[in-house]
Amino acid sequence: MFFHQDASFEQLSIHRVGNKAQDEFYVLSEQPVPFADDEVLPGLLMQYFMSPFAKVNEVYRFMHPNEDLELNEVYHFTKKFFDGKMDFHSLSEQLAKHLYEVSSHPKIKGGELYVVHLKNVQMEGDSQEAIGIFKSENKETYLKVYPEQGGFQLDYEPEAININKLDKGCIIIKNEEEEGYQVLVVDQTNKSQEAIYWKDEFLKIKIRNDEFNQTGNYLKVVKNFVNEKLEESxxxxxxDKIDLLNRSMNYFKEKETFDQEEFEEEVLGNPQAISLFKDYKSNFEDDFDAKFEASFDIADKAVKKMESAYKTVLKLDKNFHIYIHGKREYLEKGYDEEKGRNYYKLYFENES
Structure with missing residues (x-):
C-alpha cells in the first residue's frame, strides 16, 4: 500500500516533450523549479501528482527483453541518481530525451514532463525515497472572476491544467533495486493503441508477481476461461457458468491460501475441464510473463477488487433478473410447449 501524506518534494524539473513523428521537438529547462518559499504550490502539486496513486494496488518492476536491467533507460538513469552518480536535473533531462525518442506514434500528444524527487513516501509500511515522473497532455479553459470598481470582471485562462486530472504518471520507489525497483503507474489516457507507449516503450515494466497480482490474475484467468473457453468443449x-464463477469466487473468499490441486478438484471437478484450464492458464502465463505458483497467500483486496467483475445475474429478456449466489441444484430450466417460452423453476424455503 502506498501513502504520500508525509511525503515532501525535494526537487522539481519541468521540460516540454513534443511528438517526434510530427517533427515537434523537446525543450529542456536550464534548472529545477524554485518553489521552496512558496506556501501554496507544493500542496497543489502534491494533489496533482500523488492523489491518483491512492487507489493503485498493482506494483510493477522495470524490465528489458534482453534481461539486462541496465539496458532499460529509465531504470539506468534513475539508478545512477539514487547511487549519487548523476545530479537530479541531469536525470530529468535524460528522461525527457528518452520520452521524446519513444513518442513516435503520430497520435501521441506533446506535453509537459515533470520529474520530482520525493522523500518520505510510505510503501508497504516503510518510508522510502522516490522519483516521480508525470506528463500532462490535455489542457482545459478556466474562467476567472475578480472584483473591479464595485462589480466583477470575468476573464479566462486558456490551455490550463486541471490538477484533478493527471494524464500519465509513475513513481519509482528506491527499493528492491536488483529486481527492478517498485514502480507504481497511472495512465488515464490509455484508451487506444498509441497510448501504450507510456508503459511499454517509455517505462518498459512488468507486473511484480506478488500475492496481490497472483490472486487477481488467477481470478481473471478463471473468469475468462469460464466465459470464453469452457463452452467450446x-x-x-x-x-451453470454463473454457478462455476460463484464457486470460484467463494473459494478465494473462504480460503487464506490458494492450493492449485485443491482448487481444481473442489471447483472444476471434471478432469477434461481441468486439462483445458491448465492449457488456458499456461497461455496466459506465456502471453503476460506472469508465472502462477502452485500455492500462494490469497490477497483479500485483490478478491474484493475482482468480485464486481464476476457477474452473478441471469438476465431474462427485459423482464426479469435472477441473482444466483449458490445452490445451483435449486434452479431448473425447461420449455413450455403451450406458451412457446423457456422457463426457470426456483426452489426455496423462505421469502423475504
Missing part, C-alpha cells in the same frame, strides 16, 4: 447453460 461443454454444453453449458448460463446458470
Amino acid at each position: 461443454f454444453e453449458m447453460e448460463k446458470a
Whole structure:
C-alpha cells in the first residue's frame, strides 16, 4: 500500500516533450523549479501528482527483453541518481530525451514532463525515497472572476491544467533495486493503441508477481476461461457458468491460501475441464510473463477488487433478473410447449 501524506518534494524539473513523428521537438529547462518559499504550490502539486496513486494496488518492476536491467533507460538513469552518480536535473533531462525518442506514434500528444524527487513516501509500511515522473497532455479553459470598481470582471485562462486530472504518471520507489525497483503507474489516457507507449516503450515494466497480482490474475484467468473457453468443449447453460464463477469466487473468499490441486478438484471437478484450464492458464502465463505458483497467500483486496467483475445475474429478456449466489441444484430450466417460452423453476424455503 502506498501513502504520500508525509511525503515532501525535494526537487522539481519541468521540460516540454513534443511528438517526434510530427517533427515537434523537446525543450529542456536550464534548472529545477524554485518553489521552496512558496506556501501554496507544493500542496497543489502534491494533489496533482500523488492523489491518483491512492487507489493503485498493482506494483510493477522495470524490465528489458534482453534481461539486462541496465539496458532499460529509465531504470539506468534513475539508478545512477539514487547511487549519487548523476545530479537530479541531469536525470530529468535524460528522461525527457528518452520520452521524446519513444513518442513516435503520430497520435501521441506533446506535453509537459515533470520529474520530482520525493522523500518520505510510505510503501508497504516503510518510508522510502522516490522519483516521480508525470506528463500532462490535455489542457482545459478556466474562467476567472475578480472584483473591479464595485462589480466583477470575468476573464479566462486558456490551455490550463486541471490538477484533478493527471494524464500519465509513475513513481519509482528506491527499493528492491536488483529486481527492478517498485514502480507504481497511472495512465488515464490509455484508451487506444498509441497510448501504450507510456508503459511499454517509455517505462518498459512488468507486473511484480506478488500475492496481490497472483490472486487477481488467477481470478481473471478463471473468469475468462469460464466465459470464453469452457463452452467450446461443454454444453453449458448460463446458470451453470454463473454457478462455476460463484464457486470460484467463494473459494478465494473462504480460503487464506490458494492450493492449485485443491482448487481444481473442489471447483472444476471434471478432469477434461481441468486439462483445458491448465492449457488456458499456461497461455496466459506465456502471453503476460506472469508465472502462477502452485500455492500462494490469497490477497483479500485483490478478491474484493475482482468480485464486481464476476457477474452473478441471469438476465431474462427485459423482464426479469435472477441473482444466483449458490445452490445451483435449486434452479431448473425447461420449455413450455403451450406458451412457446423457456422457463426457470426456483426452489426455496423462505421469502423475504
